[in-house]
Amino acid sequence: MxxxxxxxxxxxxxxxxxxxxxxxxxxxxxxxxxxxxxxxxxxxxxxxxxxxxxxxxxxxxxxxxxxxxxxxxxxxxxxxxxxxxxxxxxxxHITQSKMVDQIFIKEDEVGYSYQNLFGRYLTGAVKDILIFEPELSKGCHIKNLINFFEMILKNCANVSCIRLVTNKNGELPTTQLNILNQVCLDMERKNIDFSYRFEDNLKDAKILLSNGYLINTGHGLHIYQPDYAQYSPGLCDFDFRKCFKSMISIWKCRPFADGSYLSIKELEPSTRKKPLTIENISKYNEYKNMTAAAELKKKTAVSELSIKQGSRSKI
The missing domain is CATH 1.20.58 (Methane Monooxygenase Hydroxylase; Chain G, domain 1)
Incomplete structure (x- = not known):
């Protein structure tokens, strides 16, 4: 379209x-x-x-x-x-990951706040978080997301980027946009860059942490039953919330931000002289390709010269 x-x-x-x-x-x-x-x-x-x-x-x-x-x-x-x-x-990284924990939650069980489930993995080593959450169309979904973010703010002192991918709410798209934009502003005040995008027909829920942990849960963040009494335990402390029957898998691989991804190091802000623009990147790539071609031509010429000299010496 x-x-x-x-x-x-x-x-x-x-x-x-x-x-x-x-x-x-x-x-x-x-x-x-x-x-x-x-x-x-x-x-x-x-x-x-x-x-x-x-x-x-x-x-x-x-x-x-x-x-x-x-x-x-x-x-x-x-x-x-x-x-x-x-x-x-x-x-x-992900294909080389190993499962480090698997949690089975029974229907109506309590004691599974986000802190108890994920707190040990969301630490000061986490700098970057990518969340795939298909369901963000109801008020209870937004509350779960905010509660998860509260745990991140408490646990991850060095987090600087949170990226959310979700489906667009077909019934109340404006309300959903307003809420997510408000979250952006709130996170900005805490020096965290929160951004989001919509993906059509997103189905798989998962969370990737830059320290190398991958969290898979069939219900996404929404493992809690929404029908709790308004003025009863569970309103604020999710350890008291009744859960849906769920299975959560935690996988561990090499950290995603270990420096091996900076394959275009020459353009890093600390070393480059020109502003970072699409045009400069394109010119750099053209220059790099021309340089590589010239270097190959030079090596080919040297190789051909060596062969000729070798042939003459044999004669």
Whole structure:
């Protein structure tokens, strides 16, 4: 489906300019997050930027022509390259993970607050968190999310990035947006970058922590039964909440932010001289490819010269 409307040409051009500006911001933010070690958020930002740009280029009605079309097609190639690079490394970590705990919760059981379940894994070593939560359409879902965030604020003194991926509420999209935007502002006051995006038909719930833990739970964050009395234990302390029957698996792999993801170290903010822009990144990649080609040509010439000299010496 096109992300541009079906209005007049002038309106569509205005929409296109705005969307391209958003794509630039997403990619720039992704690069900065990658350089600061928040590779989980960086990966999802690259993915969002790539999907937006691909949707524009796949729309035959888009007004991109000539050099502008060539430039953004070139950018898409690099967006996909960065995303695939991180995706391969993240996938490599996850496939080598080992299960460290498995928790079985019976129907109506209590004593399973987020702190009791996950507190030992959410520590000061966590800098970056990526949450896939399909259900955020009801008030009880939002309360669970806020309670989980409260535990993060208490436990993770060094967390700087939290990224949420969820489904859009089809019935009350404006209410959902207002709540999530309010969470963004609240987290910003605590020096935490909270961001979110919507993904169509998201089904699998999981939480990735930058210290290498992966949390899988069939109910996502919503393991608690919502029908509790308003003025009874469980209102604030989730240890008193009755739970649904659930199974939670905790997996451990190598930390996601161990420095091995900074494969474009030359452009790190502490060493680069020019501002971090899409154009500078593209120019850098062009320069790197030209340099590699020149180096290969030089090595080939040296090799051919050595062969000729060797042949002459034998004669």
């Amino acid at each position: 096109s992300i541009l409307g079906s209005e007049t040409k002038i309106t569509r051009n205005s929409q296109l300019k705005e969307v391209l500006s958003q794509i630039k911001d997403l990619f720039r933010k992704g690069l900065n997050r990658q350089f600061s070690g928040c590779v989980l958020e960086a990966y999802d930002l690259y993915k969002q930027a790539t999907e937006k740009l691909r949707a524009i280029l796949d729309d035959k009605r888009h007004p991109l022509k000539g050099e502008l079309l060539k430039r953004w097609t070139f950018h898409l190639k690099h967006f996909e390259g960065y995303m695939e690079n991180l995706s391969d490394q993240l996938h490599g």
